[in-house]
Amino acid sequence: MRAVFILAGLVALASMPLLLPSYQLGIASEILIFSVLAMSVNLLAGYAGRTPLCHGAIFGTSTYVVIIAAAAGVPVWAACLLGVAAAGGLSVVFGIIAVRTSGVYFLLLTLALGLIIWGICLRWTGVTGGENGLRGDLRQGWLADSQRLYWLILVVGAVLTFAMWRLVRSPFGLTLRAIKDSPSRMAALGHDVPAHLFAAFVASGLFAGAAGALYALFNDFVSPTTVALPQSVEGLLMAIVGGVGNILGGLVGAFVLIALEQFVSAYTERWLSVLGLTAIAIMLFAPQGLLGLLQRKSQ
Amino acid sequence: MKRRIVLATLAAPAMLRAQGTSGPIKIGLMAPLTGVAASGGREIVEGFQMYFETINGRIGGRAVEVTVEDDASNPDTALQKARRLVEQGNVHFLFGNLLANTGLAVANYVRGTGTPYFIPVIAADDLTQRSRLPNVVRVAGYSASQFSRPLADWAYKQGFRRIATISQDYTFGHEQCGGFAQKFTSLGGRVLQQFWHPLNTSDFSPYMGQLANAGVDAIFAMETGADATRLIQAYASFGLKGRIPLMGAMNASDQSVIRTMGAEAEGIVSAAHFAEGSTNAITQAFVADYDRRFQKLPSLYGFSHFSGAMWVAEALKTIGADAENRERLLAAVRATTLTGSPLGAPVSLDAYGNPVYDAFIRRVVRRPDGKLWNAPIETYPRVDQFWGFEPEAYMRQPAYSRAFQGPR
Structure with a gap:
């Protein structure tokens, strides 16, 4: 039954380019990219019980690296791999620093680490273009077509989603959930808690980096706002709105927030207030997120 | 069935286009x-819509629809x-x-779509220099380093030989200071010190102490918004006012800054393509009209969008309001010499899509009704974005940054 739903969903998503005009297709591409970011946040927040505020910075680092590498003459696919590798490397550093903390300390530490990246991107003008950002030249040839780009994003996004889904359902994922519930008990049972959290952190960072590389292809532009705190918060908010502890929650959250932003901002310049109120309403009435609400209703 | 519906909706915009120049001119x-x-x-x-109100929302018989x-x-x-x-x-x-x-982000996007994009406020030098695009035109705008050069020339002629600059630490500041520093040094003056402070600096006192003791003849300040207000207040309250003259980039003494200030802002000298205190009759009519509508004197943002809209509208009139034909529109904009605008003198574009202006050296003075405004004290005719430098040679030097403020 579930397989049928998933297949139907994939077919629906794959047929979007035939149904949507180019602007709405762009929004759909953005939703897919940000859903991968939200899922990567969810991996840590929902399964390992560690809420990160640095994933925007990891995501954006990958975006920067892709655009810088491509400008230096690296083929686009290799630039994307470099971007993901850079995000992975950054996650290793962040992970080493952050995994021994939890709760609000983890939140603040990752926030500070993210701010460092933002500061570097803002100040290192020679490499990052500073405040003005960097203009890419990636949307050429095969990638110039927005339909093909959408399908590429969909295929990569689907593979990443499947990988994350497998990961959280593996014995590793089960151990993570147990660590979330009681790290001391897991340590007493002989599990290496920091090593598991470190691995989860790096995996999550790699997924965020993959989303960032897709974003480079999509946006063809990067500036410090891409690595700034609001980006991290947005990823987290999408995960929460969709449902923490549910991988597909990221997709739902990204869809709801981006679609809402598009819809509301067309009518009022107070759209940020509307988004804020919506988020508050979801926290109050659906603390498990929209997917959590759906599951509770269907039971 | 579905497929056919899709085709029909896809075909709709093409059909609209085929109707030609009957619908409204759509501007984003x-x-x-x-x-x-x-x-x-x-x-x-405000400035943009005000222009279309003054022409009753029509260009060459076509309605204008601004989104x-x-x-x-x-x-x-x-x-x-x-x-x-x-x-x-x-x-x-x-x-x-x-x-x-x-x-810059939007310019990168229109590079792919070919949509004409007009930027009366975006001043990033390279958009009309090293990485210029045929469809990005700076109507009624200026490149960041453009007016700091005549200001440097004016400063040198006042007898200033040693200058310190203070600026917000980002590209817009680097470019304006770079224009000033390179010109001033090439004349034989010296830039003794350059201070770069982060955006939104709340306390300027450390800088004021250093500026007071820097042993300079004058200060050049590149500030925008609240930073400009705070810097000018600190400059007055630390007793530098009256001792060391203050020159500003046009943003530092723009109406958006000085309309809420008092005596501390009086006397600041800046250079710009517009002076709301000019005696030009058209400029005065515009300033009075703007004041009547919005209860304030026009700032850089208001006057440049009013004038930019006028520029493109004048160009459209010469091609029968054929806004659909991008090539024709861009060519017409480039060929148009804008006259009768609030800018005062006639204005035209250089070969790189940046306007050539009669630049005003302006001083902040008090009007009879007590409001502050920028009154012209000198005019430099025909100032382009390379003023005094050969364009191709100029563009071979790096873009201005903290590290590069002109060859040493």
């Missing part, structure tokens, strides 16, 4: 209505709004944006 205006640049953003919309989008002072949002305006709104051309990064 982007401005920061939220975020750090929101106050300037609102003045962009305003909020870029939220964020380049990613600006990109998204540009996509919406072009791909969903089918606008004929784009206008606006305030922050350099939003303009």
Whole structure:
């Protein structure tokens, strides 16, 4: 039954380019990219019980690296791999620093680490273009077509989603959930808690980096706002709105927030207030997120 | 069945296009209505819409339809709004944006679509220099380093030989200071010290102490918004006013800054393509009209969007308002010499898409009614973005940055 739903969903998503005009297709591409970011946040927040505020910075680092590498003459696919590798490397550093903390300390530490990246991107003008950002030249040839780009994003996004889904359902994922519930008990049972959290952190960072590389292809532009705190918060908010502890929650959250932003901002310049109120309403009435609400209703 | 419906909707815009020049001229205006640049953003919309009200919303018999989008002072949002305006709104051309990064992001997008994009406020030098695009034109705008050069010349002629600069530490500041420093040094003056402070510096006292003891003849300040207000206040309260003359980039003494200030702002000298205190009759009529409508004197954001809209409208009139034909529109804009605008003197574009102006050296003075404004004290005719430098040679030198403020 579930397989049928998933297949139907994939077919629906794959047929979007035939149904949507180019602007709405762009929004759909953005939703897919940000859903991968939200899922990567969810991996840590929902399964390992560690809420990160640095994933925007990891995501954006990958975006920067892709655009810088491509400008230096690296083929686009290799630039994307470099971007993901850079995000992975950054996650290793962040992970080493952050995994021994939890709760609000983890939140603040990752926030500070993210701010460092933002500061570097803002100040290192020679490499990052500073405040003005960097203009890419990636949307050429095969990638110039927005339909093909959408399908590429969909295929990569689907593979990443499947990988994350497998990961959280593996014995590793089960151990993570147990660590979330009681790290001391897991340590007493002989599990290496920091090593598991470190691995989860790096995996999550790699997924965020993959989303960032897709974003480079999509946006063809990067500036410090891409690595700034609001980006991290947005990823987290999408995960929460969709449902923490549910991988597909990221997709739902990204869809709801981006679609809402598009819809509301067309009518009022107070759209940020509307988004804020919506988020508050979801926290109050659906603390498990929209997917959590759906599951509770269907039971 | 479904497939056929899709084809029908896809065909619809093409059919509209085939109807030719009967529908309205659709313009997409982007401005920061939220975020750090929101106050300037609102003045962009005011100035732009005011122009179309004065011509009753019609150009050459066609109605004008302006769609305003909020870029939220964020380049990613600006990109998204540009996509919406072009791909969903089918606008004929784009206008606006305030922050350099939003303009650069949109410019990168229109490089792919070919949509004409007019930028009366985006000053990033390279958009009309090293990485210029045929469809990005700075109507009624200026490149960042353009007016610091005549100001440096004026400063040298006042007998100033040693200068310190203080500026916000980002590209817009680097470029304006670079223009000043390179020109001033080439004349034989010396830039003794350059202070770079972060955006939104709340306390200028450490800088004031150093400036007071730097042993300079004058100070050049490149500040925008609240930083400009705070710097000018600190300059007066630390007793530098009256001792060391203060010159500003045009933003530092723009109406958006000085309209809320008092005696501390009087006497600041800046250079710009517009002076609201000019005696030119058209400028005065515009300033009075703007004051009547919005209860304030026009700022850089308001007057440049008014004039930019006028420039493109004048160009459209010469081609039968054929806004659909991008090549023709861009060619007409480039060929138009704008006369009768609030800028005063006739203005035309150089070969790189940046206007050539009669630049005013302006001083902040008090009007009889007590309001402060910038009154011209000297005019430098025909100032282009390379003023005094050979364009191709100039563009071979690196773009201005903290590290490069002209060859040493």
